Amino acid sequence: MAPKVLVSDKLSETAVQIFRDRGIDVDFLPDVGKDKEKLAEIIGQYDGLAIRSATKVTPSILEHATNLKVVGRAGIGTDNVDKEAASKKGVIVMNTPFGNMITTAEHAIALMFAVARQIPAADASTQAGKWEKSKFMGVELTAKTLGVIGAGNIGGIVCDRARGLKMKVVAYDPFLSEEKAAQMQVEKVELDELLKRADFITLHVPLTDGTRNILSAENLAKTKKGVRIINCARGGLVDEAALAELIKSGHVAGAAFDVFKEEPATENPLFGLPNVVCTPHLGASTTEAQENVALQVAEQMSDYLLTGAVQNALNMPSVTAEEAKVMGPWIKVAGHLGNFIGQMTDEPIKAINILYDGEAATMNLEALNCATIAGIMKAISPEVNMVSAPVIAKERGVQISTTNQEQSGVFEGYIKVTVVTEKRERSIAGTVFSDGKPRFIQIKGINIDAEVGEHMLYTTNEDVPGIIGKLGTMLGDHKVNLANFTLGRSAQGGEAIAIAYLDEAMEPSVVDALKATGLFRQVKPLEFDVA
Secondary structure, three states: OOOEEEEOOOOOHHHHHHHHHOOOEEEEOOOHHHOHHHHHHHHHHOOEEEEOOOOOEOHHHHHHOOOOOEEEEOOOOOOOEOHHHHHHHOOEEEOOOOOOHHHHHHHHHHHHHHHHHOHHHHHHHHHOOOOOHHHOOOOOOOOOEEEEEOOOHHHHHHHHHHHHOOOEEEEEOOOOOHHHHHHHOOEEOOHHHHHHHOOEEEEOOOOOOOOOOOEOHHHHOOOOOOEEEEEOOOOOOEOHHHHHHHHHHOOEEEEEEOOOOOOOOOOOOOOOOOOEEEOOOOOOOOHHHHHHHHHHHHHHHHHHHHHOOOOOEOOOOOOOHHHHHHHHHHHHHHHHHHHHHHHHOOOOEEEEEEEEEEHHHHOOHHHHHHHHHHHHHOOOOOOOOOOHHHHHHHHOOOEEEEEEEOOOOOOOEEEEEEEEEOOOEEEEEEEEOOOOOEEEEEEOOEEEEEEOOOEEEEEEEEOOOOHHHHHHHHHHHOOOOEEEEEEEEOOOOOEEEEEEEEOOOOOHHHHHHHHHOOOOOEEEEEEOOOO
16 A cells, blocks of 8 residues: 655645655645644544644644654754654654755845845835935945854855855854865854954854854944844844844944744834844745755655655664664664763864774664764754764864774673864763663763763762762752762772763753862763653
8 A cells, every 4th residue: 555645734746746756645735734633633644744834743743643654844944843752653754954055045145235235125215206315325245244153054155155245254153163164265263253343244053052142132232333133044043122222222233134033023123123124034935945845855755655765864863674673772872972972062073083893883884973973963953863964064074984893892882982173082982781771881081881861960070089979969959859870080089070860951050050169170961862
């Protein structure tokens, strides 16, 4: 019996035809995604669900999806899919991460032109029968300094287009190496330097705890007088109220926003201000981008349903069904190792070296590499997956190397990951115990036996009496409940490691209090997906 797919959003007719041409039974119901009750009623009939942003794949919908095997999102954002619930249900979630990069970059350039020349306001004035030529004095882009916050896929395209416009480009990106910056012909700077120098600032970073409000009131106050700010990335990156006040005061000359903290944006502090250009999240809205992502998701879903091949999966490795049974625990430990070291690293990564020992060396190393690299890159972009992670690493100039060796110790196999930056190397090793659970077995050369917890606190200190007692007391004083402790040290009196397992995520104020004691060389909260 042929697999059956529901297209519940407005996808290209060509994409729908791809399913049919591949021998898949497809129902094209582009409005059903907005009707939660109807979707829940019929979803049990389908093996695949192809969506855009209108369909919400909630736990309730998944509960009714008794036959569903794959959800394909035509586009990069998957906030409308409950990935944890899908994983527990055994449903693969795919996206199309590269289909709208050019379109979004071009929209940022278009908005930069629009705010530089006050085009929307001039258009409205002229069409209203006015002729206010002297009112709309603009500025040239040529020879101006463009500050790019985030020089990854989309930001990199913006840098290239801006250089073609004869702009000077400075980029702030903690994960951009000097070599990659030189290759892109941009100047790598710190954020404060960018704020001080840029005539235009454009944002191209995901919304994470590290980037949320990156243009805060404090940082906006550091900008050059007359700056113009463009945001086509994510709402929540800019303090919109603070920006509105700086526009009113004349410090900021203009802004162009395609994304907002609250969407749909029917009200916003920026609305109605002079020389503010606003569009309704149109970054990916071109005929070419919509067609590209629709065709891509149809091909990916067809491949999986017909052959089992997995591409651009957010919650499953790219491995065959036979390999998945054996490799599942090893893929988990590879991802956790990468995630650990990625959360610990806040400098540009030059190289990632992965050592496979014993049993691990006999497996599908490409999949294990992807899992490890994806874990590391999640610190840069939470939306990264096992397929896109190596591409992102390559584009950033990160060198990937692997080494295989026969069993060399007490473990039947293990994986050791080393990340190289300009200042240091960090390494961590892990294995899979007989219970099938991943373990960290070595950190910074120090042997340790640590399970992977959802909320963990990693600290290092000099091995002297009283440190662990002080740590436990301070956590207790701050109402942080400890589930467990794991300790390790290089030698008596040498460097010591402690890993505390917490019941919930730690508040930043607790971290600050621990650091203020001066007892700890490192204090780092770590979060892991242990589902």
